[in-house]
Amino acid sequence: MEEIKQLREMMKSYTAADEDFDSDMNHDLPKPALVKYYEGSKRISLPKDFEKILQNNNFYQLLTNRKSHRKYDEEAISLEELSFLLYATQGVKDVLKDKTVTLRNVPSGGAIHPFETYIYANNVSGLEEGLYHYLPIEHELEQLTLIDFFKETIAEAFLGQTFLTEAPVAFYWSIIPYRCEWKYASKAHRVALMDLGCVCQTLYLAAESISCGTCMVGAYDQEMADSLFGFDTTPGEKKDAEFLLGGAGVGRRPQ
Numbered sequence: 174m175e176e177i178k179q180l181r182e183m184m185k186s187y188t189a190a191d192e193d194f195d196s197d198m199n200h201d202l203p204k205p206a207l208v209k210y211y212e213g214s215k216r217i218s219l220p221k222d223f224e225k226i227l228q229n230n231n232f233y234q235l236l237t238n239r240k241s242h243r244k245y246d247e248e249a250i251s252l253e254e255l256s257f258l259l260y261a262t263q264g265v266k267d268v269l270k271d272k273t274v275t276l277r278n279v280p281s282g283g284a285i286h287p288f289e290t291y292i293y294a295n296n297v298s299g300l301e302e303g304l305y306h307y308l309p310i311e312h313e314l315e316q317l318t319l320i321d322f323f324k325e326t327i328a329e330a331f332l333g334q335t336f337l338t339e340a341p342v343a344f345y346w347s348i349i350p351y352r353c354e355w356k357y358a359s360k361a362h363r364v365a366l367m368d369l370g371c372v373c374q375t376l377y378l379a380a381e382s383i384s385c386g387t388c389m390v391g392a393y394d395q396e397m398a399d400s401l402f403g404f405d406t407t408p409g410e411k412k413d414a415e416f417l418l419g420g421a422g423v424g425r426r427p428q
């Protein structure tokens with residue numbers, strides 16, 4: 174019961190009394206890096222000409238047709254389509270204030286954007302199969318070295334939800350919690366979870382607009398999944414800590 178009580182409190186916003194919370198920002202500590210880079214990795218630039226792939230611009234239809242798709246056509250998705258989905262969900266439109274703030278296609282409390290996006294390309298034309306990390310400012314992918322058995326084990330880590338590995342591409346989002354804790358201290362976590370909802374719904378609608386389908390996945394074994402991504406699984410308050418928050422399979426909707 175005590176745990177439920179604490180978790181409910183976590184969901185609540187601050188009260189006027191603790192509005193000036195004790196955050197590192199209020200103590201003038203430096204703002205953490207906006208994005209993560211895997212130094213030395215091979216970079217792949219992504220096309221940004223989306224006009225020719227957008228098939229449905231009717232917002233009402235997108236909204237009402239949206240549903241979770243867990244079965245996908247065997248056909249590959251194109252690099253342009255993957256590029257569009259990455260741009261829609263995390264792409265940067267503007268970099269402000271001496272490169273300390275990004276404005277993106279999705280909103281984020283305090284414009285913090287605490288997530289990193291990883292994709293596993295299973296069947297994307299023009300992209301070698303494997304794991305990649307998205308660079309939202311440059312709109313590029315970094316090709317990552319796979320941990321042994323990644324492909325064999327990731328579906329198990331996601332509790333046997335094999336549609337992730339059967340999909341032409343799977344999205345995985347991690348969070349670097351210190352990015353939002355720096356500003357919002359103990360109220361950061363509720364804001365971050367709301368942020369992920371924005372990313373998730375944007376992926377659904379963006380996929381729908383290019384005749385693809387997606388399904389968000391929030392159920393997985395945290396430690397197993399984090400190990401596959403090479404994240405440090407030790408609990409604690411490290412400023413560079415990163416862990417997985419969810420995933421999604423994406424592919425063309427079956428005819």
Ligand SMILES: Cc1cc2nc3c(=O)[nH]c(=O)nc-3n(C[C@H](O)[C@H](O)[C@H](O)COP(=O)(O)O)c2cc1C
Binds near residue numbers: 239243373391
């Ligand atoms: C945060 C979140 C987590 C979810 N996790 C899973 C999941 O682990 N596995 C799954 O098959 N579907 C998952 N879903 C999809 C929901 O089951 C689905 O949205 C719900 O059944 C309603 O169906 P609809 O999306 O077709 O309207 C998740 C959806 C959200 C928004």
